[in-house]
Amino acid sequence: MRSLYHDGQTVMHRLPASAKLAGLMVFAVLLFLTRSIPLLALAMLATGSIYLGLGQPLRVAIRPLIPILVTILAVVGLHLVFNGIEEASVTGLRLTALMLLAASVTVTTSISDFIAVITRAAMPLERLGLLKAADIGLAVGLVVRFIPEIMTRYDAIREAHRARGLKPKAGTVIAPLIIATLKDADSIAAAIDARGIRGQ
Numbered sequence: 001m002r003s004l005y006h007d008g009q010t011v012m013h014r015l016p017a018s019a020k021l022a023g024l025m026v027f028a029v030l031l032f033l034t035r036s037i038p039l040l041a042l043a044m045l046a047t048g049s050i051y052l053g054l055g056q057p058l059r060v061a062i063r064p065l066i067p068i069l070v071t072i073l074a075v076v077g078l079h080l081v082f083n084g085i086e087e088a089s090v091t092g093l094r095l096t097a098l099m100l101l102a103a104s105v106t107v108t109t110s111i112s113d114f115i116a117v118i119t120r121a122a123m124p125l126e127r128l129g130l131l132k133a134a135d136i137g138l139a140v141g142l143v144v145r146f147i148p149e150i151m152t153r154y155d156a157i158r159e160a161h162r163a164r165g166l167k168p169k170a171g172t173v174i175a176p177l178i179i180a181t182l183k184d185a186d187s188i189a190a191a192i193d194a195r196g197i198r199g200q
Helices: 017-031 037-052 058-082 085-108 111-127 133-163 170-195
Strands: none
Touching (some): 017 037, 017 111, 037 058, 037 085, 058 085, 058 133, 111 133
16 A cells, blocks of 8 residues: 655654644644634645645645545535635635645654554553554554555546546445445455454
């Protein structure tokens, strides 16, 4: 499977994974403590500058964000219809700024670092007997790794439709995508169990 991680030497790349994840959580809280449109716009511009300054080609940087941007636009549209332009603007700026910083963290943090940080963070819950920290870390790592894989399969299914002279539609693309993803998940789960990776 491919990863969203992009190697580089930027400040974000050099920060510890724990600091980036903690900063992301604090940033998310601060975003939802303000309704100032200028402040939220500034936050969006700042996170956009960080993301676009990570050394990726522009097309590579933008492509993974498209599905999330479409979702944000749908949410903004609903707010515009039911709650007015101010609420729609606040929501759109918040979500976009959060998406850009989250993407920056994902692009600059390797899967192994993600797993290590999440596992350490879950250790107190393991001591209480509530869960296995290693399982939580592994689950988060797999989710991060599955994102680009799902996008690759989506593109492949759309290209297969076009090759047959068919127009790709949501109804004919989503179903095979879900089936393929579930098959991958079953295969990965079986491999994990066969190697005894998950906590006992």
